[in-house]
Structure formats: structure tokens, C-alpha cells
Amino acid sequence: MSDDRQPGPAGVDRTDEPDIDRGLVEAWAARMISNPERAYRAAFYVATGFFLVTTLFPFFWLLIVAITPRGDLSDIGVFTPGGTPRAEVTIPLLEWTLAVPTGVPADVNAAAFFEIFDPNVVPFHWYIFNSFLIATVATVVVLFVASLAGYVFGRLEFRGRNPLLLLVLVTSFFPPAAFFVPLNRMFNANLEVLKPLLQDGSLYNTPYAIFIPLSALYLPLSIFILMTFYAQIPEGLEDAARVEGTTRLGALFRVIVPLSAPGVATAGVLTFITVYNEYFFSSLMTDKQFQNWAPMLAGLLKFQGQYQVLYDLMAAASIVAVLPVTILVIVAQEKIVSGLTAGAVKE
Amino acid sequence: MTTDHDTDTRLLMRPLNWLETQSEAVFAYVLLAPAFLLLGVVALYPLVRTFQFSLLADQVSAPAPLGGVVGLDNYADLLTGRALLSQQFVDPTFETPLLQQALFVTVAFAVLSVLFETLLGFGQALVLDQDFRGRRWVRVAIIIPYAIPIVIQAMIFFLIFNPTIGFGTEFMQSIGAFGSNPLASSSDSFLIVLVADIWKTSAFMALLILAGLQSVDRGLYDVAKVSGASAWQQFKYITLPLVAPALLVAMLFRTMDAMRIYGLIDATAGCQTVPSLSCLVITSVFGTRRWATASAVAFLTAVVIGLLVAVYLFTLRNREVGMT
Numbered sequence: 246m247s248d249d250r251q252p253g254p255a256g257v258d259r260t261d262e263p264d265i266d267r268g269l270v271e272a273w274a275a276r277m278i279s280n281p282e283r284a285y286r287a288a289f290y291v292a293t294g295f296f297l298v299t300t301l302f303p304f305f306w307l308l309i310v311a312i313t314p315r316g317d318l319s320d321i322g323v324f325t326p327g328g329t330p331r332a333e334v335t336i337p338l339l340e341w342t343l344a345v346p347t348g349v350p351a352d353v354n355a356a357a358f359f360e361i362f363d364p365n366v367v368p369f370h371w372y373i374f375n376s377f378l379i380a381t382v383a384t385v386v387v388l389f390v391a392s393l394a395g396y397v398f399g400r401l402e403f404r405g406r407n408p409l410l411l412l413v414l415v416t417s418f419f420p421p422a423a424f425f426v427p428l429n430r431m432f433n434a435n436l437e438v439l440k441p442l443l444q445d446g447s448l449y450n451t452p453y454a455i456f457i458p459l460s461a462l463y464l465p466l467s468i469f470i471l472m473t474f475y476a477q478i479p480e481g482l483e484d485a486a487r488v489e490g491t492t493r494l495g496a497l498f499r500v501i502v503p504l505s506a507p508g509v510a511t512a513g514v515l516t517f518i519t520v521y522n523e524y525f526f527s528s529l530m531t532d533k534q535f536q537n538w539a540p541m542l543a544g545l546l547k548f549q550g551q552y553q554v555l556y557d558l559m560a561a562a563s564i565v566a567v568l569p570v571t572i573l574v575i576v577a578q579e580k581i582v583s584g585l586t587a588g589a590v591k592e
Numbered sequence: 593m594t595t596d597h598d599t600d601t602r603l604l605m606r607p608l609n610w611l612e613t614q615s616e617a618v619f620a621y622v623l624l625a626p627a628f629l630l631l632g633v634v635a636l637y638p639l640v641r642t643f644q645f646s647l648l649a650d651q652v653s654a655p656a657p658l659g660g661v662v663g664l665d666n667y668a669d670l671l672t673g674r675a676l677l678s679q680q681f682v683d684p685t686f687e688t689p690l691l692q693q694a695l696f697v698t699v700a701f702a703v704l705s706v707l708f709e710t711l712l713g714f715g716q717a718l719v720l721d722q723d724f725r726g727r728r729w730v731r732v733a734i735i736i737p738y739a740i741p742i743v744i745q746a747m748i749f750f751l752i753f754n755p756t757i758g759f760g761t762e763f764m765q766s767i768g769a770f771g772s773n774p775l776a777s778s779s780d781s782f783l784i785v786l787v788a789d790i791w792k793t794s795a796f797m798a799l800l801i802l803a804g805l806q807s808v809d810r811g812l813y814d815v816a817k818v819s820g821a822s823a824w825q826q827f828k829y830i831t832l833p834l835v836a837p838a839l840l841v842a843m844l845f846r847t848m849d850a851m852r853i854y855g856l857i858d859a860t861a862g863c864q865t866v867p868s869l870s871c872l873v874i875t876s877v878f879g880t881r882r883w884a885t886a887s888a889v890a891f892l893t894a895v896v897i898g899l900l901v902a903v904y905l906f907t908l909r910n911r912e913v914g915m916t
């Protein structure tokens with residue numbers, strides 16, 4: 246497919262000019278001019294390197310902060326942890342001074358990665374647990390509800406299909422702030438109905454206050470993804486299942502959903518990641534205590550707010566909290582890519 | 593035991609069997625009920641209530657935060673700058689009305705972030721569109737920022753631009769761009785938030801543009817090459833026009849998302865320093881207990897986003913009409 250766009254090394258060599266006696270830079274420039282393909286290759290490598298460095302460097306630097314001992318925090322360099330022996334080197338002509346590392350830092354350690362779980366500081370593992378629970382429940386709810394809706398929109402013809410689909414689309418346009426004031430009031434109200442289930446009858450400080458709004462807000466994306474997948478299952482398979490004696494719902498969950506497994510996985514992975522990553526409702530619907538189901542972000546902000554100078558703990562907690570999604574991205578990158586593009590293209 | 597089990601199953605089967613006998617339309621509505629119940633409770637009903645609240649009076653010190661009906665007064669106060677909201681300092685003289693500040697911050701953020709994300713995302717997409725060894729891993733590396741939690745993205749840039757430990761402040765000061773404490777200054781913080789957002793979301797643009805790039809017929813490039821088109825001409829006359837629809841959709845999504853900016857600001861500089869529209873809603877509710885004004889701001893935000901979507905959709909439609 247792309248062979249014709251990238252001539253092999255043999256092709257490049259043949260178009261090279263014979264070796265005239267030139268300076269290094271001049272020779273390189275001459276080769277670029279005589280063979281533009283080569284210039285494009287060079288540009289490609291430069292661009293790739295640039296994007297790799299800009300996207301990954303912040304994580305590397307976070308690690309540097311996390312392993313720096315607390316006393317050396319103000320000494321952290323761009324590439325080296327605090328406490329590294331450095332020597333000032335002045336670059337001639339430019340008059341810039343650079344601190345070049347001259348040795349290995351002595352005291353770097355991973356203590357911060359243990360201290361973040363200290364119950365006397367911030368029990369970060371409980372916050373992570375809350376986040377996992379909320380994200381898992383939201384994913385299950387979204388997958389079930391979106392499966393029903395995706396089946397209807399993808400496979401059934403009925404009056405009002407297009408207006409209803411438009412309504413789903415429109416709700417995903419609005420900012421969460423547009424729903425916040427009434428929802429906040431609703432979730433803080435003490436409802437008699439809920440008294441037997443919840444202590445004071447209000448949803449504030451319960452996982453419901455986070456996963457109900459989030460399930461609804463991320464429902465449209467899953468509906469659009471599942472709709473496309475369910476629509477592709479041949480009519481005959483569903484009919485065959487019906488002839489075998491299953492109900493229409495049985496056919497949906499026994500035939501269509503299993504056959505659309507990649508689509509369901511895509512919707513599931515995306516919902517899990519977006520709920521885990523969400524900020525708005527996650528930060529506003531609890532009082533940020535882990536006993537009250539506050540998610541991961543509340544724990545992380547505790548390091549930032551209460552303990553102003555524990556930068557190493559902030560960095561360590563960030564690395565721990567980012568690991569689950571990073572692993573998900575590495576394992577399921579095809580699904581994430583196809584899901585994001587399918588969702589957007591549909592709409 | 594077995595009979596118990598049988599009655600259980602029969603009880604369960606009864607609604608399912610009833611469903612079997614209904615027409616396709618009824619079946620469809622029943623299956624859609626949970627989805628619309630959820631959307632109704634969380635989105636549609638609150639949206640209507642937000643509008644209702646915005647027509648009521650603020651009661652800052654009374655037990656109930658919402659008073660009697662005042663009609664469109666809240667909107668009038670907001671738009672003329674009479675609304676009493678927590679003071680901000682984008683404009684140090686305090687003369688610019690708050691809504692205008694928030695509107696300016698939000699729109700400026702949306703325009704600048706979408707612009708840079710589109711450019712960088714296009715670059716990333718062009719790189720990912722090539723075939724090379726390790727392409728899978730480069731793609732993972734480029735997507736990862738998009739998948740990380742907002743609070744961690746905020747934490748990273750909070751640390752980088754922290755004057756004590758980060759290198760960002762020192763660097764920006766050395767080129768004369770930043771003051772002494774950037775996270776307390778509105779314009780410096782705005783830049784930090786902008787950079788953080790571009791770092792995270794360029795990947796989203798890249799993925800959508802990449803989908804557009806891969807749908808381009810490769811044969812067109814062969815024809816162009818035979819006709820002697822340069823790489824730039826190929827990009828300008830083949831790639832760009834064919835990717836434009838995907839690009840517009842991606843920009844639409846990003847713009848809507850950028851207009852909602854809240855978490856990144858809240859966790860880095862704080863809503864007082866960089867007041868976006870969503871920030872204004874939250875500070876009015878929790879800071880000054882002006883629920884009605886907050887509702888008016890929230891509804892205005894929704895209207896602004898709605899208008900933007902309309903403009904985009906209109907453009908897209910015109911393009912499609914023009915092409916066929």
C-alpha cells in the first residue's frame with residue numbers, strides 16, 4: 246500500500262550524487278536537494294521524535310519528582326532528580342550556562358510510593374478503590390442500557406426513531422454545568438423514600454451521586470458505538486434464534502451481543518476510562534472523604550491542598566493512579582481508536 | 593424446590609412473554625425506556641429546571657437559596673454587568689463585568705486550544721499514517737495523554753510550573769513571558785492551562801484526522817505523482833480537501849469540549865484566577881450562594897455552545913451540498 250511512497254534504501258542510493266569533496270553539512274544538503282524523498286524521511290523522523298518526547302517527557306519528569314528525597318525537592322532538574330551532583334558549563338558564543346550532571350544522585354528512593362498509602366496521611370488506596378468501584382458500576386449500567394437502546398436504534402424501524410436519536414445526540418452536546426444546579430439540589434435533598442436505604446436519605450456522599458450522572462452523560466457515546474455494531478449483524482442470525490424459540494430479548498443477549506463482542510468491549514473500555522478520568526461530578530458530589538466514596542481525584546487533591554510541600558507524594562500518587570488507564574490503553578488501543586472514531590463519525 | 597423455581601421463572605417470563613406479543617414500535621419504546629429515564633433524570637429535566645431557576649431571585653442569606661419569580665432580570669443583570677458575583681482579576685481594575693471576563697476566557701481558550709490541537713493533531717496523524725516499524729508503540733505513546741485523568745494532567749502541569757520545584761516557570765521567566773508566581777496570575781495561568789490542554793487533547797484530533805486520512809484512496813496519490821505533483825501539492829489538492837469533513841467534525845467535538853473547561857482550571861490555578869463559564873457556575877453556587885445567577889450563567893453557556901454547534905453543522909451541510 247505505501248511501498249510506492251517510501252522507496253527502499255536501494256532506490257535512495259542510486260539517486261545519490263557521486264562523492265564530490267564537500268563539507269559534511271553541504272553534502273547532506275546536496276543529498277536532500279537531489280532526493281526530496283530523503284528530506285521527507287528526515288522530516289518524518291524529526292516529527293516522530295518530537296511527538297514522542299513531548300507526550301512522554303511529563304511522565305518521565307513525574308517519576309523524577311517521585312523518587313527525589315524530600316529534602317532535595319527544590320533541586321530537581323529538567324532531566325535529573327534532586328541531589329544530583331552538577332557542574333555549571335558555559336556554552337561559548339551563546340553565553341548560556343547549563344548544569345551538567347557529574348555523578349549519580351545518592352539518595353533517590355521509592356519511599357514516596359509507600360507513603361501515599363499511609364492511613365495517617367492520605368489512604369490513597371481507598372480513593373483508588375472508590376474510583377474503580379464507581380467506574381465499574383457505571384460501565385455495567387451503561388453497557389446494559391446502551392445495549393437495549395443500541396439494538397432499537399440499530400435494528401428496528403419505528404415511528405419517532407430519528408427525533409429520539411437526535412434527542413440522544415443533543416443531550417451529549419450540553420456542558421455538565423448546565424445540569425449541575427438542579428442535580429446538586431436533587432442529590433442534597435433528604436428524600437423520605439430513600440431513608441430505609443441510605444442513612445439520611447440524601448444521595449450526596451454516596452457512589453450513586455457520581456455514577457448516576459456519569460452513566461447518563463456517557464450513555465450517548467456507547468449508544469452510538471453499539472448501534473453501529475448491532476446494525477451489522479445479519480438479519481438471518483436473529484431470525485434463526487427466534488425460530489429456535491428464544492424471545493426477542495433473548496435473541497439480543499444470546500446472539501447479537503456475543504457476536505458484537507468487539508463493539509461491546511470498545512464501549513466498555515471507553516466508558517470505564519472516561520468515568521475514571523471524569524472531574525466535574527467526581528469533585529462536586531462528595532465531601533472528598535474516602536469514607537464517603539470520594540474518588541481518586543479527591544485523594545490526589547488532598548496531597549495538593551492539605552500538605553502543601555509534599556510534591557514527591559503528589560507525583561507518586563499521580564503515577565500510581567495513571568497506571569490502570571495506561572495499561573488499558575496499551576492492551577486495548579485498537580478498541581479505543583475505533584471507538585472514538587466510530588462515535589464521532591456516526592454523529 | 594423445583595416447583596418454587598418454576599414459578600420464579602414463570603413470573604420472570606411473564607413480562608417477557610407480554611413483550612413478545614407487542615408490536616415492533618411498542619417493543620422499541622419499552623427497550624428505550626431505561627435510556628431515556630436516565631437521560632431524562634440527569635440531563636433533560638435538570639436542563640429545564642436550570643432554565644426555571646434562572647428566572648427566580650437569588651436569596652443569599654435566606655434558608656432557601658431561590659426566591660420568587662423575577663423573569664429575565666438575572667440575564668439582564670449578567671449581560672449588563674450588574675450581577676454581583678465573586679470578584680475576579682483578569683481585569684485588575686474590576687471594571688469589566690464578570691460574565692464578559694468568563695465569556696472571553698472560555699471563548700479564547702476554545703479558539704486557541706482547538707487551533708493548536710488541530711495543527712499538532714494533523715502532524716501526529718500524518719506521522720501515524722506512515723507505515724514503519726514500531727508504529728503501534730508510537731500510537732500508544734501519542735494516545736496515552738488523551739487517556740489520563742484530568743486531575744493527573746492538572747497535577748503534572750501544576751508541578752512543572754510550580755516555582756519551587758518545576759523547570760517551567762524558570763524557563764518562561766528567562767524568555768520574559770511569566771511573572772514571579774505564574775499560578776497566581778491570570779494571564780500566566782491561562783497559558784499554563786492552554787498548554788496542558790493542548791498536550792492532552794491533540795491526540796484526540798490526531799485519531800479523528802487519521803481516520804479521515806486512511807479513507808483517502810491511495811490511487812489518487814499515484815495519479816498525482818505521475819502528473820508531477822510535489823508532496824506539498826499532493827497535500828494541498830488531495831489530502832486536505834478529502835480530510836476536511838472529518839476535520840470539521842473533530843473540531844466541532846473539541847470546541848464543545850473546550851467550552852466546558854472546568855477541572856483542569858480547578859486543579860491547577862483555581863477558578864478565581866482563570867474564570868471560565870463552568871467555573872463561574874460553581875463559584876456562584878458554592879462561593880456566593882447565588883443559585884439563580886448560577887443557573888442563568890449555566891443556561892447561557894448551553895446557549896453559546898448550542899449556537900456554535902449550529903454554525904458548525906450549517907457549515908458542514910453547506911459543504912456537503914456544495915460537493916454533490
